[in-house]
Amino acid sequence: DAGVTQSPTHLIKTRGQHVTLRCSPISGHKSVSWYQQVLGQGPQFIFQYYEKEERGRGNFPDRFSARQFPNYSSELNVNALLLGDSALYLCASSLTAHPQETQYFGPGTRLLVL
Amino acid sequence: KQEVTQIPAALSVPEGENLVLNCSFTDSAIYNLQWFRQDPGKGLTSLLLIQSSQREQTSGRLNASLDKSSGRSTLYIAASQPGDSATYLCAVRGNYGGSQGNLIFGKGTKLSVKP
Numbered sequence: 001d002a003g004v005t006q007s008p009t010h011l012i013k014t015r016g017q018h019v020t021l022r023c024s025p026i027s028g029h030k031s032v033s034w035y036q037q038v039l040g041q042g043p044q045f046i047f048q049y050y051e052k053e054e055r056g057r058g059n060f061p062d063r064f065s066a067r068q069f070p071n072y073s074s075e076l077n078v079n080a081l082l083l084g085d086s087a088l089y090l091c092a093s094s095l096t097a098h099p100q101e102t103q104y105f106g107p108g109t110r111l112l113v114l
Numbered sequence: 115k116q117e118v119t120q121i122p123a124a125l126s127v128p129e130g131e132n133l134v135l136n137c138s139f140t141d142s143a144i145y146n147l148q149w150f151r152q153d154p155g156k157g158l159t160s161l162l163l164i165q166s167s168q169r170e171q172t173s174g175r176l177n178a179s180l181d182k183s184s185g186r187s188t189l190y191i192a193a194s195q196p197g198d199s200a201t202y203l204c205a206v207r208g209n210y211g212g213s214q215g216n217l218i219f220g221k222g223t224k225l226s227v228k229p
Contacts, residue, residue: 004157033216042118042203042219043158056216090157099145099207100165103217105158 002027004093004106012112013081021076021109025093031055032074033103034066035090043090049074050097078111086113116141120204120220127194128228135189135223137204142182148217149178149189150203158203162189194227201225 005024013019025032031050035043045058049068063079072093078085088110092103117140127133137147146165150158162171162178164187170179177190191198201224205217 035217040221042205042221043217044219045216048216058216088155092158099209102148102160102163104160105150107157110155 004091004104006089006091006106006109008109009107010110010112012114014114015081015083017081017113018077018079019081019111021078021089021091021111023074023076023091023093023106025072025074025091026104029093029095029104030072031094031097032068032072033092033094034074034076035092036060037088037090037108039087046076048097055097081113083113086111116144116206116208116218118204118206118218118220120202120223122223123221124224124226126226126228129194129196131194131227132190132192133194133225135191135202135204135225137187137189137220139185139187139206139218141208142185144182144206144208146207147178147180147187148205148207149176149187150205152201152203152222154201161202191225194225196227196229199225199227 007022033048034046037043047066048056052068066076068074088108090108091106094101148163149161164180175192201222203222205219
């Protein structure tokens, strides 16, 4: 079975641009979460979606937004990119939003902002 | 505010040695604790998930323990191999900011196993 997939794998943008990152969860999983991992740090929570509704939001500016589609895939959008947005963006999926379930992570999208 | 700390930040051991990685957290009100492995530039691979009601979990050469009252977890790796070289991350899940869905991560322990 395919795991969590993310696209693109790498991306280079310039300051002020907009970026869209995509995630497909494991088949049958209805919850998707997004994390940002800056070099040398642990991942930080950005958003969780379940059944197309936002279930949680981390401490990130309004430049970050996300949505989940009827097929449970998800997009993360970042506007007005800053140099500090350079990071590995990770998507995780789980069957439901129940806190006792394991989250399975994808390979990530590495974003470089110049 | 939940904070997760991992000690040491880096560890180098010879092949075959048994080793212990440490994780501590400040708020004992957690649903579970999860250990991950991350290879350079890659995503996270889940190793073990310990629910708050459990004391330990085992998978192959890996054993993770949880002492919720003291805010500590350890990951024990037996008979280490060069292929175990990676960064190991500890994460806890609780009710943070009204969300039950997010994991709070430590910064990780970078393990190097020398042949």
